Amino acid sequence: MKIGIIGAGNIGANAAKLFVKAGHEIAIANSRGAETLKDLVAELGENAQAVSIEEAAKFSEIVFISIPFGKYQTLPPNAFDSKIVVDSNNYYPDRDGSFTELDENKTTSSEMLAEHLRGARIVKGFNTIWFEHLKTQGDMSLPSEERRAIFIASDDAEAKKTVARLIEEIGFAAVDTGDLRDGGATQQPDTAIYNRNLTASEAQAILGSEGGY
Numbered sequence: 001m002k003i004g005i006i007g008a009g010n011i012g013a014n015a016a017k018l019f020v021k022a023g024h025e026i027a028i029a030n031s032r033g034a035e036t037l038k039d040l041v042a043e044l045g046e047n048a049q050a051v052s053i054e055e056a057a058k059f060s061e062i063v064f065i066s067i068p069f070g071k072y073q074t075l076p077p078n079a080f081d082s083k084i085v086v087d088s089n090n091y092y093p094d095r096d097g098s099f100t101e102l103d104e105n106k107t108t109s110s111e112m113l114a115e116h117l118r119g120a121r122i123v124k125g126f127n128t129i130w131f132e133h134l135k136t137q138g139d140m141s142l143p144s145e146e147r148r149a150i151f152i153a154s155d156d157a158e159a160k161k162t163v164a165r166l167i168e169e170i171g172f173a174a175v176d177t178g179d180l181r182d183g184g185a186t187q188q189p190d191t192a193i194y195n196r197n198l199t200a201s202e203a204q205a206i207l208g209s210e211g212g213y
């Protein structure tokens with residue numbers, strides 16, 4: 001599969017490594033331009049290229065976005081039409097600045113991204129896992145229920161299935177928290193599953209008993 005990655009930091013660069021290892025072709029972008037990603041791309045090998053943000057979106061079937069949430073409005077809205085977009089961004093007011101509609105729980109960060117990238121098929125995912133764990137905890141040898149959980153939420157069932165397959169291919173278990181609004185809110189900072197080292201079966205137990213957030 002062709003996967004675009006926007007954001008080449010802790011999460012984006014490590015996701016890129018896992019996707020390449022799983023046999024995918026990636027095109028990666030950051031805010032400063034492709035020339036700043038030469039070393040990373042050299043490390044990733046021949047199935048990786050550094051490109052512009054527009055090119056990363058156009059190249060791919062899935063676009064994995066991992067940037068500080070506060071920058072989401074800089075993304076070019078039309079480049080993502082009909083693409084599956086994985087939204088791994090979290091809202092941290094100290095880093096991102098305050099968004100009143102989020103502070104007042106009127107919406108969620110993924111719904112705001114979906115509003116901006118109209119026509120994209122947004123799947124919130126990879127939000128609750130620390131990048132050091134993303135780097136090391138995937139294990140293809142384990143049965144799904146014993147693997148570390150990576151949570152997904154979306155209003156698009158087919159897109160969610162595609163992202164779930166990708167998660168399984170890198171050695172994790174995809175655990176569905178529901179639709180973009182409530183399922184997305186379930187994955188936000190300070191919730192019961194956020195930044196917790198949970199297997200899929202432990203995660204299901206928490207989601208079942210605590211109903212998420």
Ligand SMILES: NC(=O)c1ccc[n+]([C@@H]2O[C@H](COP(=O)([O-])OP(=O)(O)OC[C@H]3O[C@@H](n4cnc5c(N)ncnc54)[C@H](OP(=O)(O)O)[C@@H]3O)[C@@H](O)[C@H]2O)c1
Nearest residue numbers: 007008009010011030031032066067069071089090130131
């Ligand atoms: N760190 C974690 O363990 C973790 C876990 C789950 C989710 N998250 C969330 O994932 C997102 C990324 O976190 P991170 O730790 O990977 O951040 P990071 O290491 O600071 O990397 C951020 C990346 O985003 C790029 N970027 C910044 N502004 C951009 C823009 N306007 N357009 C395109 N690219 C832009 C940066 O490129 P330049 O350097 O060129 O600006 C950099 O490559 C955040 O929303 C974070 O909350 C993080």
